[in-house]
Amino acid sequence: MKKSTPLLALLCAVALLLGGCSSGSAPESTPSQTVPATQSASEQTEAPATQAPETSAAETEAPAAERDVTVDFVVVGAGAGGLQAAAEAAFLGKSVILLEKTGRAGGSSALCEGYFWSSGAKINEETGIGIVQDMLAIAEKQSVDIRYDSKATDLIYEDGRVQGVVVEDADGVYRIYADTTILATGGFLRNEKLMKEYMPEWYYEEPFCGAGSTGDGHEMAMELGAHMVGYSNGGVWGFDGQNGYHMEGGMAPCLCFFLTNIEGRRFCNEYMGTLKNDLIVQQSDRKAYCFMDSASSYVSFMEEAVEKGLAHKADTLEELCEIYGIPVDAFMETVAGYNQAKEEGRDDPDFGVPNAYMVSMTEAPYYATYFDPSLTTNNLMGLACDEYCRLLDANDQPIPGLYGCGELIIGSVVGNGNYPSCGTCLASGIYGGAIAVRHACGQFQ
Ligand SMILES: Cc1cc2nc3c(=O)[nH]c(=O)nc-3n(C[C@H](O)[C@H](O)[C@H](O)COP(=O)(O)OP(=O)(O)OC[C@H]3O[C@@H](n4cnc5c(N)ncnc54)[C@H](O)[C@@H]3O)c2cc1C
Numbered sequence: 001m002k003k004s005t006p007l008l009a010l011l012c013a014v015a016l017l018l019g020g021c022s023s024g025s026a027p028e029s030t031p032s033q034t035v036p037a038t039q040s041a042s043e044q045t046e047a048p049a050t051q052a053p054e055t056s057a058a059e060t061e062a063p064a065a066e067r068d069v070t071v072d073f074v075v076v077g078a079g080a081g082g083l084q085a086a087a088e089a090a091f092l093g094k095s096v097i098l099l100e101k102t103g104r105a106g107g108s109s110a111l112c113e114g115y116f117w118s119s120g121a122k123i124n125e126e127t128g129i130g131i132v133q134d135m136l137a138i139a140e141k142q143s144v145d146i147r148y149d150s151k152a153t154d155l156i157y158e159d160g161r162v163q164g165v166v167v168e169d170a171d172g173v174y175r176i177y178a179d180t181t182i183l184a185t186g187g188f189l190r191n192e193k194l195m196k197e198y199m200p201e202w203y204y205e206e207p208f209c210g211a212g213s214t215g216d217g218h219e220m221a222m223e224l225g226a227h228m229v230g231y232s233n234g235g236v237w238g239f240d241g242q243n244g245y246h247m248e249g250g251m252a253p254c255l256c257f258f259l260t261n262i263e264g265r266r267f268c269n270e271y272m273g274t275l276k277n278d279l280i281v282q283q284s285d286r287k288a289y290c291f292m293d294s295a296s297s298y299v300s301f302m303e304e305a306v307e308k309g310l311a312h313k314a315d316t317l318e319e320l321c322e323i324y325g326i327p328v329d330a331f332m333e334t335v336a337g338y339n340q341a342k343e344e345g346r347d348d349p350d351f352g353v354p355n356a357y358m359v360s361m362t363e364a365p366y367y368a369t370y371f372d373p374s375l376t377t378n379n380l381m382g383l384a385c386d387e388y389c390r391l392l393d394a395n396d397q398p399i400p401g402l403y404g405c406g407e408l409i410i411g412s413v414v415g416n417g418n419y420p421s422c423g424t425c426l427a428s429g430i431y432g433g434a435i436a437v438r439h440a441c442g443q444f445q
Pocket of ligand 1: 077078081101102104106107108109110111112152153184185209210213214216407408425426427429
C-alpha cells in the first residue's frame with residue numbers, strides 16, 4: 001500500500017474542483033440546504049412503507065429528505081470486507097449502516113471455495129462453519145443495520161470530503177450522511193467498461209464471481225480521482241475446462257505440469273504461478289494443455305481427475321495429443337528438446353525453468369488435461385489506497401472521508417503481479433475493513 005502524507009492544501013483545491021464535477025447526483029443544493037434529518041439508523045429502518053414515493057428510483061430526482069439519515073459509518077457492500085467493517089464499527093460503539101444491493105450478504109466471499117475455504121466446501125458442510133455465515137451472525141449480533149436490496153449509487157461529496165452515499169431501493173432514493181464512508185463493493189469483473197480498459201486481455205473470459213462484482217465502488221471513487229493500481233491477472237483453472245475451485249481444479253495451478261499450447265509448443269515457464277494466466281489467454285485457443293508422466297509425485301491427483309472424467313491417461317504421449325487435437329510431430333519435437341536439456345542437467349533453454357524444477361516426461365503411463373481459464377475475483381488490480389485503507393486521489397492524497405477494503409483495493413495489497421499466498425483476497429477484506437474503521441476512529445494516530 002502507498003504511504004500517505006498529511007493532506008496538503010493542494011488537495012483542498014483539487015477537492016473543491018472535483019466537488020463541482022464529482023458524482024452525477026452530488027447535491028446541487030448547498031450543504032445547509034441538505035442537512036439530513038437527525039433520525040437514527042434504527043428509527044429509519046422502521047420507517048413505514050407508506051413513505052415510499054410512487055415514482056421509480058430513476059424518476060425520483062429530488063432526494064426524499066424524510067428518509068435521509070445520519071450515522072457515523074456507512075459501509076457499502078456486504079461481503080467479507082463490508083461485514084467486517086460494519087461489525088467492527090458497531091463493536092466500537094459507532095452507529096453504522098451496511099448497504100447491500102442484492103437480497104443477501106456474501107458477494108464473491110460466499111462463493112470462494114478454494115485454498116481458503118469460506119463456504120460451500122466439504123469442510124464447511126461438515127463443521128457448519130463458513131466465513132460469511134459467521135461474519136453475518138457477528139454483524140447481526142452487533143445490531144448492525146443491514147439494508148438489503150439497497151444500492152449505493154453515488155458518493156455525497158461536500159465541503160471537500162465524502163459525507164456519505166446516495167441510496168436507491170425499492171422505495172426510491174435517499175441519502176445516508178456519514179462521517180466515514182467505506183466502500184467494500186468487491187471486484188469489477190462484471191463491468192464491461194472497466195474490464196476493457198484495465199483487463200482487456202481478460203475481457204472475453206467468463207467471470208466466475210459474485211453477481212454484485214460490477215465495479216460500482218470503483219466507478220464512484222474514480223469520479224473523485226481514485227485510480228487503479230496493480231497488475232491485470234486473473235483466472236481459475238479447473239481440469240478439462242472446468243471453472244472454479246473444485247478441489248482437484250483448485251489444486252491445478254500448483255501441480256507441476258509440462259505445458260503446451262494447442263500447436264504443441266511450450267509458451268511459458270511452468271513455474272510462473274498465476275503470472276502464466278496472462279500468457280494462457282494469449283494462445284490461439286486461450287487454453288493450456290498440461291502433461292505429466294508417472295514419475296510425478298502428483299500422480300494421485302491425476303488418477304482422481306481421470307476417474308472423474310476431468311483428465312486422460314494413456315500409454316503414449318501420441319495418444320494424448322490425438323485426444324486434444326495437438327499435432328503429434330510438433331509436440332514430440334518440443335518434448336524431445338525439453339527432455340534432452342533435463343537429462344543433460346541444463347536449465348530449460350526456452351523459458352528458464354531451473355533444471356531441478358523441470359519435470360520428467362519419460363515414464364508411461366502419461367496424463368493430460370487442459371486449463372481453460374475463467375475469471376474470478378482474484379484479479380490483482382484495484383484502487384490505490386494507503387496503509388490505512390484510505391482511498392487515494394490522482395495526487396496520491398487520501399480522499400477525505402473515504403476508505404476502501406476487500407477486493408476493491410486488492411491492487412494496492414498485492415499489486416506486484418504475484419498472488420503471494422492463499423487467502424490474500426479474503427484477508428484484504430477482513431483486515432482492511434478493521435483497519436479502515438479503526439483508523440477512522442483515530443486509533444492509529
Ligand atoms: C471461486 C472463487 C474462489 C476464490 N478463491 C479464493 C481463495 O482461495 N483465497 C482468497 O483469498 N480469495 C479467493 N477468492 C476471492 C475472494 O473470495 C474475494 O476477493 C473476496 O471474497 C472479496 O470480498 P469483498 O468483501 O471485497 O467483496 P464481495 O464478497 O464480492 O462483496 C461485495 C458486495 O458488495 C455488494 N455491492 C456491490 N456494489 C454495491 C453497491 N453499489 N451498493 C451496495 N452493495 C454493493 C455486492 O453485491 C457484494 O455482495 C475466490 C473467489 C471466487 C469467486
